[in-house]
Amino acid sequence: MNDLWNQIELVSEWLSASAQWHGDDGIPHRLLQHLHYSGLSLLFAALIGLAFGLLVGHTGRGGFLVASLANIARAVPTIGLILLVVTVAGLGVTPVLVALTALAIPPILVNTFEGIRGVDADAKDAAQGMGMTGWGVLWRVEAPMALPLILLGLRTAAIQIVATATIAAYPGLGGLGRYIVDGLARNDYELVIGGTVVVVVLAVVVQLVFALLRRLVVSRGLLGSSRPS
């Protein structure tokens, strides 16, 4: 108990130290770096995951492939993936982005696919029967109806990315992971815990942002009847 209290005191001291809020090793700078890698990875993952998820869900072809790929991808350990990419592509931003993107694709792909596939067959039939084209059905009916699951996929991916982007510090790329890596190297646990707390807070903020987004973009007609996730 005392221990925990000590920790909290240490962290708050660390957080309130003016050094943490200025310069290249300050929280704002590290946070921006972190958000930069995370945002880019999420963007790439979303482009790929959504495109394939929508396509496969809409056509109903390749569903088994999607599920299998996603399961395999989930089983690959992130650190292993980074090491693999770094070994193949060398140190730098690209391998980190590739690894984070690869990590984030499965939840987006699978949830998008499941969301589209789960759209009420009668609604699709009616949409088509009233003269919507294939694209029309996808954009006006399937995608909006799958939106709760699509957002869930994006949220899961975003949180994973934010937490995992700490590894960008290993190849010397900065971000919030720096505190953890440096702290571990220097046996400075205050630094490790402080960095971890910032990452956790960021994850919580991401969660909140998605909750807000959900209320803004998902139709009330979908939220009212049932509450998926």
Added chain:
Amino acid sequence: MITFEGVTKRYPDGTVALDDVSLECPTGRITVFVGTSGGGKTTALRTINRMVEPTGGRVLIDGRDVLERKSSELRRGIGYVIQHAGLFPHRTIEDNIATVPYLLRWNRKKARDTAHELMERVGLEPGMAKRYPFQLSGGQQQRVGVARALAADPPIMLMDEPFSAVDPVVRHELQEEFLRLQAELHKTIVFVTHDIDEAIKLGDRIAVFRTGGRLVQVASPEDILARPADDFVAGFIGHDRGIRRLSFIPATDAPLTERSVLAADAPVADARAAGDEWTLVIDADRRPLGWASAEVLPASGTVGDARLAPIGHTFDIEGDSVRAALDAAILSPSGRAVGVDGAGRLVGVADQADLSATITAAVAAEAAEAEAVSAGAAAGAAADGADPKDAGSGDRPAAGADGGGG
């Protein structure tokens, strides 16, 4: 008019859903596809808007093959209603209804105004415009489905079991309103149901489908009941078809008399002279006032002075059937039914015995006619050298019965 010319549909797995179906669905009328489950009704309906493409034969709308038209454009001109409504849960009721207007790029205001008009037409409260489908009952959702199909005012409506998933009371309501709407709109409607009662109630023409996608008979409801083409149709109609048929013999056929009808100011002596147990008393305008029993006639004065028994139900000589007349007679204190015109004025009185005789005669006449038709059909088939199987199936029996219904 929608024309099926030898339409066959064989699915890739080998299932034959339609087997050489030829049929016409006349403009402005309701054609009902009825039959056992898996009989190909839905498949037949869906060939009209190209949701299914035939593997043989053609479907024509006003003489033009539907396959010649781009499917999305074709469909925007054909209303489409399905069993569970298939509403879009993420859209409000008004936006659901305005689906096709939006596709046709009407401006938003015009589309919404149309949606609101249609809501009123199908009996939905204006307050529901901004609600979502999950907030509506099954019956209300079906109404939205119908309104949505009507939104761009298409000349043709395809309806696949639209009322099958709601409870009987609501179904009855929806059917009544559907008929009322059609009386205003005169759409060319193809309506699929598995319920023969619904078919008889709604159809101007009925097409009976049998498992294997075979069309067994096309005829007016009256003719289907009177002359089922084969045992399958007879079995499908059921054993109570005799009672159902009475609904189609018009009350104008009922033999009406003016026997023992007296004006209220006629002297009691006239009623006594007639010697009937019951006298129908009418006013100067020929409106029936009530029945006077011989027992309650006053000693003197006019028949209007008697304590009159209420008429109960009258029947409308123009609109009602012999069945309604018979019901009225059975419920009447005198055992006689009072026939009135549209303005409620007396036309004549019919008793149960007379009505029964009318029914017997009508049935006998139909039977004779049926015999003549089938003899003619057989002769025609023999002359054509056609496969005798076709004489009793296909739409041949409908030929003599086209004008019926509606």
